[in-house]
Amino acid sequence: MANTILKKERLIPGQTSKLVIHAPHIAAKAKPGNFVILRVNEKGERIPLTIADTDKEHGTITIVYLVLGKSTALLEELNEGDAILDLCGPLGKATHIRTGGTIICVGGGTGIAAMHHIAKGHHEAGNHVVAIIGARSKDLLLFEKELKSFCPEVLISTDDGSYGHKGLVTELLKDRLEKDTTVTEVVAVGPVPMMAAVARTTEPFGVYTTVSLNSIMVDGVGMCGACRVTVGGETRFACVDGPEFDGHKVDFAELRQRLAAFSPMEKQSYEHHCRCKCNDKK
Amino acid sequence: MTKSRKETAPRVPMPNQPADERRRNFDEVALGYTREMAMQEAQRCLQCKKPKCVKGCPVEVPIPQFIAELAKGDVEKAYQVIKSTNSLPAVCGRVCPQEIQCEGACILGVKAEPVAIGRLERFVADEYMHMDACDLITAKPECPLIDEEKKVACIGSGPSSLTVAGYLASRGCKVTVFEALHEVGGVLVYGIPEFRLPKEKIVAKEVNALRELEVEFVTNFVGGKTFSIQDLFDQGYKAVFIGVGAGLPKFLRIPGENFNGVFSANEYLTRVNLGRAYDFPNYDTPIIRGRKVTVYGGGNVAMDAARTAQRLGAESVHIVYRRTADAMPARHEEIEHAVEEGIHLEVLANPVEFRGDERGCLTSVLLQRMELGEPDASGRRSPKPIPGNTYELETDLAVIAVGTNPNPVLLENEPDLKLNKWGYIQADETTGETSIPNVFAGGDIVTGAATVILAMGAGRRAAREIARRLGIPE
Ligand SMILES: Cc1cc2nc3c(=O)[nH]c(=O)nc-3n(C[C@H](O)[C@H](O)[C@H](O)COP(=O)(O)OP(=O)(O)OC[C@H]3O[C@@H](n4cnc5c(N)ncnc54)[C@H](O)[C@@H]3O)c2cc1C
Ligand SMILES: Cc1cc2nc3c(=O)[nH]c(=O)nc-3n(C[C@H](O)[C@H](O)[C@H](O)COP(=O)(O)OP(=O)(O)OC[C@H]3O[C@@H](n4cnc5c(N)ncnc54)[C@H](O)[C@@H]3O)c2cc1C
Ligand code: SF4
Ligand code: FES
Numbered sequence: 001m002a003n004t005i006l007k008k009e010r011l012i013p014g015q016t017s018k019l020v021i022h023a024p025h026i027a028a029k030a031k032p033g034n035f036v037i038l039r040v041n042e043k044g045e046r047i048p049l050t051i052a053d054t055d056k057e058h059g060t061i062t063i064v065y066l067v068l069g070k071s072t073a074l075l076e077e078l079n080e081g082d083a084i085l086d087l088c089g090p091l092g093k094a095t096h097i098r099t100g101g102t103i104i105c106v107g108g109g110t111g112i113a114a115m116h117h118i119a120k121g122h123h124e125a126g127n128h129v130v131a132i133i134g135a136r137s138k139d140l141l142l143f144e145k146e147l148k149s150f151c152p153e154v155l156i157s158t159d160d161g162s163y164g165h166k167g168l169v170t171e172l173l174k175d176r177l178e179k180d181t182t183v184t185e186v187v188a189v190g191p192v193p194m195m196a197a198v199a200r201t202t203e204p205f206g207v208y209t210t211v212s213l214n215s216i217m218v219d220g221v222g223m224c225g226a227c228r229v230t231v232g233g234e235t236r237f238a239c240v241d242g243p244e245f246d247g248h249k250v251d252f253a254e255l256r257q258r259l260a261a262f263s264p265m266e267k268q269s270y271e272h273h274c275r276c277k278c279n280d281k282k
Numbered sequence: 283m284t285k286s287r288k289e290t291a292p293r294v295p296m297p298n299q300p301a302d303e304r305r306r307n308f309d310e311v312a313l314g315y316t317r318e319m320a321m322q323e324a325q326r327c328l329q330c331k332k333p334k335c336v337k338g339c340p341v342e343v344p345i346p347q348f349i350a351e352l353a354k355g356d357v358e359k360a361y362q363v364i365k366s367t368n369s370l371p372a373v374c375g376r377v378c379p380q381e382i383q384c385e386g387a388c389i390l391g392v393k394a395e396p397v398a399i400g401r402l403e404r405f406v407a408d409e410y411m412h413m414d415a416c417d418l419i420t421a422k423p424e425c426p427l428i429d430e431e432k433k434v435a436c437i438g439s440g441p442s443s444l445t446v447a448g449y450l451a452s453r454g455c456k457v458t459v460f461e462a463l464h465e466v467g468g469v470l471v472y473g474i475p476e477f478r479l480p481k482e483k484i485v486a487k488e489v490n491a492l493r494e495l496e497v498e499f500v501t502n503f504v505g506g507k508t509f510s511i512q513d514l515f516d517q518g519y520k521a522v523f524i525g526v527g528a529g530l531p532k533f534l535r536i537p538g539e540n541f542n543g544v545f546s547a548n549e550y551l552t553r554v555n556l557g558r559a560y561d562f563p564n565y566d567t568p569i570i571r572g573r574k575v576t577v578y579g580g581g582n583v584a585m586d587a588a589r590t591a592q593r594l595g596a597e598s599v600h601i602v603y604r605r606t607a608d609a610m611p612a613r614h615e616e617i618e619h620a621v622e623e624g625i626h627l628e629v630l631a632n633p634v635e636f637r638g639d640e641r642g643c644l645t646s647v648l649l650q651r652m653e654l655g656e657p658d659a660s661g662r663r664s665p666k667p668i669p670g671n672t673y674e675l676e677t678d679l680a681v682i683a684v685g686t687n688p689n690p691v692l693l694e695n696e697p698d699l700k701l702n703k704w705g706y707i708q709a710d711e712t713t714g715e716t717s718i719p720n721v722f723a724g725g726d727i728v729t730g731a732a733t734v735i736l737a738m739g740a741g742r743r744a745a746r747e748i749a750r751r752l753g754i755p756e
Binding site: 025026029039043044045046070071085086087088089090091218219221222223224225226228230235237240254257258260261262265266268269272273 | 462463464501502503504507508509529530531533535539540541542543545546548549552553557558562563564565566567568569570641642689690691
């Protein structure tokens with residue numbers, strides 16, 4: 001059945017999971033960089049999640065999500081065999097892939113999963129792909145194995161030094177850019193502060209930098225303007241003009257502010273959810 | 283009754299929910315005529331030999347005929363007459379701009395108030411909402427056999443596509459409607475609020491009637507993304523109708539527009555209507571409720587946004603418009619209802635800047651006072667700023683309702699589709715056919731933001747041509 005979860009893997013228990021979902025129509029069209037909009041149940045909110053991988057042959061897509069609030073908590077409650085009520089995609093512009101060069105793909109947190117699909121696209125187009133991934137500590141690191149399956153180089157950093165370089169991904173990136181002049185593009189996917197830091201790091205080197213923006217979305221098909229971001233002084237819609245943009249032109253401060261637009265309500269929604277669950281159990 | 287007495291008989295007023303009650307609930311504002319009221323109003327019609335009302339109706343409802351049946355007390359017959367050309371009368375009776383269409387043309391209107399054609403249409407339609415699906419669509423008692431070979435696809439599920447689906451399904455075609463969102467109905471469900479057009483009672487009923495005619499609805503399917511037009515032909519569809527609406531909201535392009543608290547009307551209304559944000563946190567979609575709300579624009583969309591904000595508990599709601607109230611493009615009745623509900627019309631004012639606090643939340647708007655200058659090319663007196671005359675208005679929720687641009691999602695991915703100079707789809711005026719053979723288009727994606735009835739008219743024209751090509755007799 002469409003939208004059924006065929007496989008669920010708890011990557012970081014209680015925090016991040018990976019779902020392989022039966023969605024042949026989406027799988028057939030999905031390209032790196034695309035995302036889906038989904039709704040878990042009748043009363044659910046529409047939320048966007050990146051397509052982290054596709055298997056066209058088996059008609060599946062993979063998503064990886066971080067449990068943040070109510071909607072992702074609801075998603076986390078679903079198990080193999082359950083179906084997601086609404087799943088719409090593939091949305092957004094596909095990654096622009098140029099050929100002939102070294103591409104550094106930087107991923108942070110859950111963003112590593114999204115970055116993985118983009119890196120794969122660059123790899124399949126014949127580029128030399130270097131992956132730089134980072135997390136707070138070793139057990140929070142995602143997709144290392146998947147990336148190693150095709151990336152000739154995977155550089156790792158952890159905040160606490162429990163694995164790889166102790167420090168930030170931007171340090172590894174800077175180091176690499178200083179030594180390597182063949183780099184044609186840097187791609188960054190992860191938390192907003194991380195993407196902003198990557199863009200700052202690459203700027204002096206003049207290397208084109210792509211970031212994947214996670215603005216708040218409602219319809220995801222260009223109808224509402226919720227996802228608007230300022231890029232190069234102009235208003236763009238992340239869902240139809242992006243989600244990938246030139247990192248040197250993005251107004252990250254504004255994006256961060258806009259991501260907090262509903263925080264009091266998101267908290268209320270989550271608390272309401274927990275309360276209802278407790279009542280159910282009684 | 284003599285003719286002269288008839289002419290002076292006043293129009294039967296529409297019962298409404300009292301303004302101070304309705305401004306706090308989402309129940310329908312206009313309550314509808316009773317049978318007695320409808321019969322009485324129907325008596326006012328002159329049954330003109332050469333009626334003008336019909337010409338004013340984009341789908342040419344045989345108005346005098348239906349009114350005559352109603353006046354005789356045969357509501358069912360009246361319904362059949364309307365249904366012969368209009369597949370969504372309960373919707374049209376509620377949202378059509380009758381005052382500039384049928385009622386605007388009504389001969390009685392020259393000397394007195396025109397016949398309340400829209401209210402009569404609504405009454406008749408509501409009486410028959412419970413009727414069997416086949417009767418509803420075709421005014422014929424039996425369902426047609428659906429021919430699986432005569433496959434037609436509609437992209438988008440607004441009134442234009444619903445009309446195509448109804449017309450063709452009632453003539454035996456297998457119609458599939460593809461919708462990007464998770465609910466069917468287009469602007470009728472995500473844009474126009476519940477208090478003007480009930481979603482379950484009216485829109486869902488009309489959609490269900492189509493389902494019973496074996497129209498298939500596929501939600502979460504985006505034309506240009508999940509599938510292309512060519513994919514549809516490959517799957518055996520013989521014709522495709524594009525009714526994807528106008529989409530992409532316009533912004534004001536002034537400083538501060540991206541502060542939290544500034545919404546497009548589409549986002550605001552979609553959160554409330556489609557996401558049921560009025561029932562948050564029972565539903566998960568959040569909305570900023572706003573204490574001091576300002577709405578920009580003067581059309582139906584602005585009225586809907588303002589009245590929605592009022593119902594969500596705003597202390598004050600101002601509609602900011604750069605001309606005067608009588609130049610507002612919204613339906614007169616809607617402006618009147620808004621004012622009754624306590625909404626302020628802040629006219630001859632134009633926003634120049636949004637201001638916010640250090641967290642990026644909207645706190646006020648800077649407005650420029652305007653005055654009316656010489657008439658412009660369109661004959662309307664154009665507003666111009668009064669130099670140095672600006673003022674600040676406190677606001678924590680701003681809703682921008684100044685129109686839309688064509689949505690690029692489908693258009694960008696179908697480069698063979700010829701567009702006109704405004705970026706909308708170019709379609710033949712009589713058949714609706716686009717530059718791609720057997721692909722038709724209609725509604726807002728051809729005309730730019732317009733009306734339900736014009737979208738339906740376009741759907742009807744295209745459906746008629748599709749039927750002809752599929753060899754279906756008239
Ligand atoms: C194109 C795109 C791709 C994304 N891909 C992924 C992904 O692969 N994995 C992943 O874990 N997350 C991804 N996100 C972010 C994800 O959509 C949010 O984490 C999710 O919506 C949070 O919902 P919630 O109800 O659980 O949390 P909430 O409590 O509602 O919100 C927590 C935070 O999530 C953000 N958020 C809330 N609602 C939305 C919304 N409707 N759209 C976008 N962000 C929102 C806000 O910053 C908010 O502060 C992506 C976002 C975008 C725009
Ligand atoms: C708030 C508001 C109030 C209004 N009030 C009135 C009124 O009082 N009277 C009146 O006559 N008119 C009114 N209108 C205008 C009227 O609603 C529109 O003119 C009419 O709905 C246009 O119909 P449509 O068939 O072109 O498509 P729409 O109703 O716009 O529907 C298009 C549908 O297509 C879907 N879609 C878009 N792109 C794709 C895609 N690529 N693939 C699949 N699906 C897609 C959309 O999600 C949408 O559901 C109002 C409009 C708004 C926004
Ligand atoms: S023009 Fe007016 S009075 Fe004449 S038939 Fe039509 S509705 Fe009746
Ligand atoms: S999410 Fe609505 S326009 Fe992008």
